[in-house]
Amino acid sequence: MNKTPFLFLVAALLLVACGDLLEVRTIRPKAQKSSMFSENESGVAGINGYASAKIKKESEDIAVGITPESAGYLPEEVGDNVVVGDMKLPSDDDFEWAPMDLKTEFKLGDKFKNRPTKKTSWVTSYQEARRESMREGKPLLIWFTKTGSPGSPMCARLQREVFAKADFEKWAKEKLVRLKVDATGGKREVDEFGQLTGSVTARRKYAERLKKQFNVLGYPTLVVLQPDGAVYTRERGYSRGEKSELWGKLKNAALTIDHNRGVWERKMAKRGYRKWMGMNDEVVFAKLTRYHNGNLWLTEPDGHVIKTSQKYLSKNDRGWIIAEKEKRGL
Numbered sequence: 001m002n003k004t005p006f007l008f009l010v011a012a013l014l015l016v017a018c019g020d021l022l023e024v025r026t027i028r029p030k031a032q033k034s035s036m037f038s039e040n041e042s043g044v045a046g047i048n049g050y051a052s053a054k055i056k057k058e059s060e061d062i063a064v065g066i067t068p069e070s071a072g073y074l075p076e077e078v079g080d081n082v083v084v085g086d087m088k089l090p091s092d093d094d095f096e097w098a099p100m101d102l103k104t105e106f107k108l109g110d111k112f113k114n115r116p117t118k119k120t121s122w123v124t125s126y127q128e129a130r131r132e133s134m135r136e137g138k139p140l141l142i143w144f145t146k147t148g149s150p151g152s153p154m155c156a157r158l159q160r161e162v163f164a165k166a167d168f169e170k171w172a173k174e175k176l177v178r179l180k181v182d183a184t185g186g187k188r189e190v191d192e193f194g195q196l197t198g199s200v201t202a203r204r205k206y207a208e209r210l211k212k213q214f215n216v217l218g219y220p221t222l223v224v225l226q227p228d229g230a231v232y233t234r235e236r237g238y239s240r241g242e243k244s245e246l247w248g249k250l251k252n253a254a255l256t257i258d259h260n261r262g263v264w265e266r267k268m269a270k271r272g273y274r275k276w277m278g279m280n281d282e283v284v285f286a287k288l289t290r291y292h293n294g295n296l297w298l299t300e301p302d303g304h305v306i307k308t309s310q311k312y313l314s315k316n317d318r319g320w321i322i323a324e325k326e327k328r329g330l
Helices: 004-022 126-136 153-163 166-175 198-213 243-269 315-327
Strands: 140-145 177-182 221-225 231-236 273-277 283-292 295-299 305-309
Touching: 126 140, 126 177, 126 283, 140 153, 140 198, 153 166, 153 243, 166 243, 177 198, 221 243, 231 243, 243 273, 273 315, 283 305, 283 315
Parallel strands: 140 177
Antiparallel strands: 140 221, 221 231, 273 283, 283 295, 295 305
């Protein structure tokens, strides 16, 4: 009996199996059947990154739209004009190396020009934190807390045992974007009549909107968002000695999100998106959508456009521009 055809068949099957094993997979958190933190009616994405409903209520700062899992944002589908959360991926047809309309005024941005501002450990603007998370591809940790008097003993313990420690601060500075939402509005400021100033009142209202958006039921509550704005996981409460357990969960979330971000960036690279670095070491993940007389229009995945000058780019990026111009005979 001639065994050659049989051996060829076995070899072919092994090659197919090996190919499947080598393919980079998206890591998905294990779905849980039920949880005290599940949200079925609030319209907020559910625990561990799995959305339970579409976000319905709009807010001036807060992402709205269909959930990332529904749209296939990470990473199954990366197509033109895909809308995910508050992000819409621009069409490839928008790419122009010559000006479409020079009458359209677009001020030169300072993203790659100015020195990077010194970042605080915890920012207080949701909009600012979301953009930083998207640009850097880092998870966004939102800490809903209650300070002041009367405050929350658990919030104070969490701050003292975890967030105030040098080892956590060093790790979080590299791996996370952090947003602090204080239900009391932060430091109390009063006017000459002993009334709370408008800034404190405004911060309280701001915190209340975010609390409703993420269905926060008590303090402290930690919510981890993916760079696209989807809720990955959440934790509520804190007891003495739980630092290692909590930190371990945050580390696992950061590792998984970082892996999935890498898969997504490789797919986006096929559509022209790349990391751009300025001479000030600031980095933006964007696509060159227009070039004219040394000026560049860089479009980020959410459609935000940055106009900058070629002279503010890093040496490697300036070289990339020169090579692309040569390809086009410019």
